[in-house]
Amino acid sequence: MSQTALAADGSPFTDALHAEWTKLRTLAGTGWLLLGVVALTVAVSAAADAAAQCPAGGCQADPAKLSLTGIMVGQAIVVVLAVLAISNEYSTGMIRVTLTAMPRRLTVLAAKAALVVGLVLAAAAVAVLACMLLGRLILPGHGFTPAHGYQALSLGDGPMQRAACGSVLYLGLVALLSLGIAAAVREAAVAIGLVLGLLYVFPIVGSVASNPHWQRHLEQIGPMTAGLYIQATVGVKTLPLTPWQGLGVLAAWAFGALLLGALVLRLRDA
């Protein structure tokens, strides 16, 4: 009896990566969503730059945060992209084919995560660079001048570098969080609602907490509020957490969600 050697030319993970890449690449939506992440992030950031004013008396605005405002909106598209990578398989029944071909479910999830995060990081890098460039061009015309204590945005500047790299990583972690939740709940609308609810509820609730103790507490446990500390270049000392600790909070949420997703994927029938 001869066993037919199906083209198993690499390790299981490489094969899974290859399969997932083919699926992602051949979906029309992936390209549009990545374009949407860049376009929405850059457009909202540019609008924020153009609407900002730093009067002669000085202002407490943070130019890095301002020119990266669009991340708060662009992340919604990242969530859609990451959720669909999993939910589409369930809604079309493709998941059964996938798991028959690659019975190691965690390998499938890892391959998906690696690819989606890779694509999101690439799109985020383009978006963040464009935002910084626009901020550099627009903000000096709105009072963010050396006379008011603001240098032009430059990637040579340490805190600015941290804000830029951190914002790219932020979107990557949001993608991981979404993948985890999508693997756990499967239905696209429910997963997107849950992730965006989780991201946006903390800034909304924190915004009215007049009790400073509560406010700091809510801000530092929220995945979005804490994660975006990484964009701070002004008043970093007054934040409840350091910028990298803040990003760590988001990472904890993301890996927690991924763990939950992995468990559900492993234990539940597809």
Next chain:
Amino acid sequence: MTTITPYRSPVQQGRDGFGQLLRAEWTKFRTVRGWVIGMIVAVLVTAGLAVLLAKSTSPQCAAQTGNGQQHAVACGQPNYTVGPGGELVRDDFDFIRQPLVGSGSITVRVTSLATASGGPNGPQSVLVPWSKAGIIIKDGTSQGSAYAAILVTGGNGVRMQWNYTGDAPGVPGAVSAASPRWLRLTRDGDTVTGYDSADGARWTQVGSVTLAGLASTVQAGLLVTSPVRSVYSASLGSGSGISSPTVATAVFDQVGRTGRWPAGGWTQDVVGADDMGVATAAGRYHQVAGQFTVTGSGDIAPLIAGALNDGPNITVRDYLLGLFVGLIAMAVVATLFMTSEYRRGLIRSTLAASPNRGRVLAAKAIVIGAVAFVVGLAETAGAVLIGTRIAHSEGVNLYPEPWPTELRIIVGLAALFAVAAVFTLAVATIVRRSAAAIIIVIVTLVIPFVLSAPPGIPAGLNDWLLRVTPAAAFALQQPAPQYYQVAANYSTGSGYFPLAPWAGFAVLCGWTALAVILAASLLRKRDA
């Protein structure tokens, strides 16, 4: 030779009325366990968030117990002045007065109004647009009593103001020795009429108001006051504000009176408290040869609620922010109510059973709208009840809401839920995919509001978003009116919206109407 009888089903033919269609859609909704559970969880989560929000806004004042241990207690309630209409007001000004019995009038010329701000570098001359100097007829000297006044302001010309919230414009422009203003108030029964003049000869009536139940003896005279001047870092959400008290000094002459003025001379008085603590009575007022120089600080105006303002910082709207979770849950269910028909192929059965597609959409819209209204009502009323109850038990300084406003907030937000659900259903019918539908709704309805929370976006962009997107409907949450005659922090973070409550709701209704028309037309044209 046999006659063929056509087959007739023994099942009685169902009526295909709209009622049947509604019942079918209601059955589809109620029998999906996940949706019903989702709605119940959403109600519980919003209630939980209302508790969290109420607790997080409660002030913590450390106090010592008998055995020397520190513990948190509720802070004391500040005492607010209540105006004749039941609203919270400020009533602090310098008053050079005499009693006036019965009908009569008072006339005065104002030749100067200058304001200064007390800063670390000593007094500095500043322009305070709503500093006030003029004449007033007031129902006694107690704070919150009825009044009518005609005033020169720092930057808004002559105004007639009455009972704290009333305001009418007179001659525009600033006052100076070269361009003085003549002001006159006449009292006749309960009616007080204000006139102004730029030359003392030709008079124009600015306003005439009825002060119900005005005592026969009133206090009339000169008023000078100047409100706190605040600079907000409005560029970033509800950021921070720096405020400094200001003091106004005005010069009056040519004081004329008609009617019965039994007192021999003028009495110098301060109604309420003084922002600046101007040292001595002599520093406030002197009179030389019929020329009065009066200094005052404070304001006579409605008290503005919300963060960074003088009034109570906490309003009932602060307890309603958990509704976003409920709204997202509602949007998810409304999306699935349509998209799961496509995903499972049920839409073909639905349309075969009721070929009139427009009616199917209408039935779905009515069912999901009604469910959303009930769920929204439960969530809003629950949040308001829980929030106010905790606020009262913890001594939170909560803005007292008049009941019509509270009713508007609760019923309005329930209506917002209903219309938002129909909007979502229409969007889901247009795009047919869950992910696309839910993201369109969240981006247009929820994100514009999230962006206004700190760290926030520039105020200009924020105002624009809350005017044109469906999120404009959140103006229904606005807990207190915005008074243009009081400079304050009217940012979204403090609970003020760029559109009036029902105007904002109309924006959402407009978008919904567009989406429903497009959805109905696409549903008719496309194959299911």
